[in-house]
Amino acid sequence: MRVLFTCIILFASACMAHSQNEKNLAEKLGFDRNAKMLIIHADDMGLSQGTNSAVTEAFQKGGITSGSIMVPCPWFPEIAEFAKNNTQYDIGIHLTLTSEWDNYFFGGTSPAASIPNLLNQKGYFYPSVEEFARHANAAEVEKEIRAQIERALAFGIKPTHLDNHMGSILASPDYYQLLLKIGHEYKIPVLIPADMIAAISKPLLDMLSRDNIVINHLFMLNQASPNGKWGEPYMKFIENMQPGLNQIIVHLAKNNDETRAIMVNHPDFGAEWRQNDLDFVLSSEFKEALKKHNIHLVTWRQIGAVQYPEK
Amino acid sequence: MRVLFTCIILFASACMAHSQNEKNLAEKLGFDRNAKMLIIHADDMGLSQGTNSAVTEAFQKGGITSGSIMVPCPWFPEIAEFAKNNTQYDIGIHLTLTSEWDNYFFGGTSPAASIPNLLNQKGYFYPSVEEFARHANAAEVEKEIRAQIERALAFGIKPTHLDNHMGSILASPDYYQLLLKIGHEYKIPVLIPADMIAAISKPLLDMLSRDNIVINHLFMLNQASPNGKWGEPYMKFIENMQPGLNQIIVHLAKNNDETRAIMVNHPDFGAEWRQNDLDFVLSSEFKEALKKHNIHLVTWRQIGAVQYPEK
Numbered sequence: 038m039r040v041l042f043t044c045i046i047l048f049a050s051a052c053m054a055h056s057q058n059e060k061n062l063a064e065k066l067g068f069d070r071n072a073k074m075l076i077i078h079a080d081d082m083g084l085s086q087g088t089n090s091a092v093t094e095a096f097q098k099g100g101i102t103s104g105s106i107m108v109p110c111p112w113f114p115e116i117a118e119f120a121k122n123n124t125q126y127d128i129g130i131h132l133t134l135t136s137e138w139d140n141y142f143f144g145g146t147s148p149a150a151s152i153p154n155l156l157n158q159k160g161y162f163y164p165s166v167e168e169f170a171r172h173a174n175a176a177e178v179e180k181e182i183r184a185q186i187e188r189a190l191a192f193g194i195k196p197t198h199l200d201n202h203m204g205s206i207l208a209s210p211d212y213y214q215l216l217l218k219i220g221h222e223y224k225i226p227v228l229i230p231a232d233m234i235a236a237i238s239k240p241l242l243d244m245l246s247r248d249n250i251v252i253n254h255l256f257m258l259n260q261a262s263p264n265g266k267w268g269e270p271y272m273k274f275i276e277n278m279q280p281g282l283n284q285i286i287v288h289l290a291k292n293n294d295e296t297r298a299i300m301v302n303h304p305d306f307g308a309e310w311r312q313n314d315l316d317f318v319l320s321s322e323f324k325e326a327l328k329k330h331n332i333h334l335v336t337w338r339q340i341g342a343v344q345y346p347e348k
Numbered sequence: 349m350r351v352l353f354t355c356i357i358l359f360a361s362a363c364m365a366h367s368q369n370e371k372n373l374a375e376k377l378g379f380d381r382n383a384k385m386l387i388i389h390a391d392d393m394g395l396s397q398g399t400n401s402a403v404t405e406a407f408q409k410g411g412i413t414s415g416s417i418m419v420p421c422p423w424f425p426e427i428a429e430f431a432k433n434n435t436q437y438d439i440g441i442h443l444t445l446t447s448e449w450d451n452y453f454f455g456g457t458s459p460a461a462s463i464p465n466l467l468n469q470k471g472y473f474y475p476s477v478e479e480f481a482r483h484a485n486a487a488e489v490e491k492e493i494r495a496q497i498e499r500a501l502a503f504g505i506k507p508t509h510l511d512n513h514m515g516s517i518l519a520s521p522d523y524y525q526l527l528l529k530i531g532h533e534y535k536i537p538v539l540i541p542a543d544m545i546a547a548i549s550k551p552l553l554d555m556l557s558r559d560n561i562v563i564n565h566l567f568m569l570n571q572a573s574p575n576g577k578w579g580e581p582y583m584k585f586i587e588n589m590q591p592g593l594n595q596i597i598v599h600l601a602k603n604n605d606e607t608r609a610i611m612v613n614h615p616d617f618g619a620e621w622r623q624n625d626l627d628f629v630l631s632s633e634f635k636e637a638l639k640k641h642n643i644h645l646v647t648w649r650q651i652g653a654v655q656y657p658e659k
Contacts, residue, residue, distance in 0.1 A: 086609045111422035114470075115451035115609070140426035148459050159425075159502070191470070295606040298397045298426070 071280040079104035083113040087296040091289040100318035105131035108185040109143040121193035127336035129198035134205040136162035147184040152177040170208035198337035200228035224345040230255035253281035267313040287314040382591040390415035394424040398607040402600040411629035416442035419496040420454040432504035438647035440509035445516040447473035458495040463488040481519035509648035511539035535656040541566035564592035578624040598625040
């Protein structure tokens, strides 16, 4: 009995020592243990020409570290060509299962007949996550996710990460598990926003974060700021940033004819919003705040290298 | 013998009398027998937002009489909604079997697996009529034409005519016959440009014009005019216009970010070209010339009413 007890004590201390000595993500990336790391991420690449134009400008001027591409959208080929020819930028796939605009729609990358429950009567994705959730099933979600990844690969993209348009995957823990399974299979990290998922279900977060690097704190605007104060919520997030892995998601586009026509009747995440986001990430105010608060910019490619060192 | 001869003479004069008394198209439309009739037609509706915006403006300001929609293109839903809600405008289907731009592509309206010979490796139509002609076959062309018409109908469009993007249908007389067969079936007139087809094959024109109203003279710019003289070739066509049914085809779009991005590397039929065409059809110079030369504007809906009075 005493022997067994001693063994347990020894084993427990070995575990603790291991856990204290093990490098955390920051250290694995060459920073201090308590470093504040940040990914600045543009969603919706490929949605439109005005999006592609804004995101490529933001990459070239250092306003963002990362972005992800909507494979089913009309301007996918243009941005795929950019991604293929500019592998210095950190570009993933924004898996898309919803189509939310009034005049401009996207359907599946799989043949329509193979995903009937993901498409509305006209052959497009449903406009809301609620409608998607009501109709979808895991087999079709898996088929479409795989089709989007395979199409991105066929166009020469080497995706650094997988994330998801409008959070439709969160409609079911089964879909999230599916996505993680696929991520492991392709050895591509998947966005897991820890604080957002913990708010839905702690056991879900525990399940998702097993074997996966998570984003500790994700920040995204959910309402427009008053005129002239667009950057304030972002600046507050930066000032209060916690150690660990953080991500800011922005929605960039040029506020031009095309963008206004797509986003008609959508003031939230609309044309002005996206131009404001672009102006903000390009501003010196933003860049200076990142320096002042000693924030280390990182990319999904770096996360992938830690998560899949064998790749 | 004499009786037979007399019979022939009598029959021949009866035929001549019938042919002289029969109303020609102009008369059926309420004009003088020798009236100069003109359709001013905008191609490529639905191609892009900048196209939709230009063509709807041209309709609203009376710069064109007619236009036709590319069903497989990204901005089809927006223009379909416009067509459905503005039945006073004369709108047909611009059957599309080619995809000619560098960064912006369209695939089939039919399931890709059912038209493998119309699509390239990436799943889009071939960029040129030559490549289309090399791969296509009549069964798949028929399937795709029917799919585009059915999709237009499903979106609430009541097409007044059928025409064809880049003249791909002219790649084979079989395809043209097919198109006419489908036109008769739906009771929708098909564009038959008589002088253009006669230049290829007189027997083909004879075959096509049996039971169909033809456009006697079609005019379309085939090269850019010098700066400041954009309208000259159009004005020359108007000044020399012949009696019968004439059609001018224009290519309209706003010369904006989106249009320039689509038409990059394509000065011919590019962004400046399309803005010039828009400016021309809206100009008072154009409208005055039409009046001065006593030209009667007509629509495909009027042609359809003559060709299919029972519809």
